Amino acid sequence: LIYEQFFHEPRFRPSTLMKSRMDAGLLGRKTGQGFYAYEGGRQQTPEEDAPAEYDGRPVWVSPSNSESHKQVVDLLKKLNAKIDDGEEPGEGSLIVVTPLGIDATAASLKEGLDPEHTVAIDTLLGLDARRTVMKTPVTEPAFTASAHGLFAGDGTPVTVIRDSAGFVAQRILAMIVNIGCSIAQSGAATPEDIDKAVTLGLGYPHGPLAFGDFLGAGRVLEILISIFETTGDPRYRPTPWLRRRALLGKSLLTPEN
Structure with a gap:
């Protein structure tokens, strides 16, 4: 209705996913099933997969955003990670970028980094409650697993997502x-x-x-x-x-x- 009343203003355009889920009756608590399952009105949250162990590889953090760089480096020190502090990442180092609004692929290519060794982490809301790690379409599985294990090393939950402009x-x-x-x-x-x-x-x-x-x-x-x-x-x-x-x-x- 809002979309129609505002003469198809794109900001209010419903997603196709919303329409298909409504047609399927996946209305959340009302039907007991939506993006989550509900029992007795309570959301049932599936257990998260345990992360792999951090394999100890060096970690290089992009300096393109000084504030985000400090956030991530400070966290890595607390996690006892091996930090690659070179001007450019060493061979075999896990590369971490901290983009705003762009995806991991664009961030890695913009900075001339190897997308196969790159992940992005979202620093917008800090790194204390939950950490979102984004991989490129070609990030090698060993590097993704290493990042997952590293950033979950203090028990903080980590969500690994595919490449998406603006994270979640x-x-x-x-x-x-x-x-x-x-x-x-x-x-x-x-x-x-x-x-x-x-x-x-x-x-x-x-x-x-x-x-x-x-x-x-x-x-x-x-x-x-x-x-x-x-x-x-x-x-x-x-x-x-x-x-x-x-x-x-x-x-x-x-x-x-």
């Missing part, structure tokens, strides 16, 4: 922020009321605009531009509200004068 969290959160900015741009509600409606109505810990400020409007803009350029999907087109405030260094809650 970057893509979802940037979209939420962008839609909030689109509503603010339309003038349908004040920035404060948009955030209040989301926190009270949906139970989110932050409204979309405040969350955009927390993540950094510039980073959200970079993620969206990169995903848009990679996929060509107009649903990732940054709104003028987001773009202008990011470029001005202002809060996304800043109203128009």
